[in-house]
Amino acid sequence: LHDLPFLGPKGGAFSLYHDRVFGWPKAIHLAASAEDARPALERFAQLDTxxxxxxxxxxxxxxxxxxxxxxxxxxxxxxxxxxSDPEGALHKAAGFDEGGAPPHTAV
Known part of the structure; x- marks a missing residue:
């Protein structure tokens, strides 16, 4: 896998990577809420992948x-x-701190 990390707005992080097996890019975005995820997802949709x-x-x-x-x-x-990850288990596993700040590297 070839990782292309991006840090999204409002403490969200996602990575875009090309899956060489299946042949399409995927993005994983972590955010505090659906609305917080929106700007990064809209930005992803505009990227020339x-x-x-x-x-x-x-x-x-x-x-x-x-x-x-x-x-x-x-x-x-x-x-x-x-x-949904209301308890934050996935976010913590990805390296987000208790305040929701993203890790230095995208997941």
Whole structure:
């Protein structure tokens, strides 16, 4: 895998990488809430990745409860899934501190 790290706004972080096996880029974004994830996801959608955006998979992981994330993909018109991490276990595993600050390297 070839990692291209990006730090998103509002304490979010995501990495875009080209999966050589499946052949499409993916982004993983961690944020405090669905709305916090929005600017970085919109920015990702505008990046010239050299790949068809229709084949792009984006996974957003937020601290918000599931119901708050339910319609985010539809509102943004982007092909991604949203997972909830209300207890912050995934964020902590990725190196985010208790205040939500991102690690020095994107996940």
């Amino acid at each position: 050299g790949f068809d955006q229709a084949e792009t998979q984006i996974l957003a992981i937020t601290r918000a409860p599931t119901e708050a994330n339910a319609d985010l993909a539809e509102r943004l018109k982007l092909p991604f899934l949203v997972l």
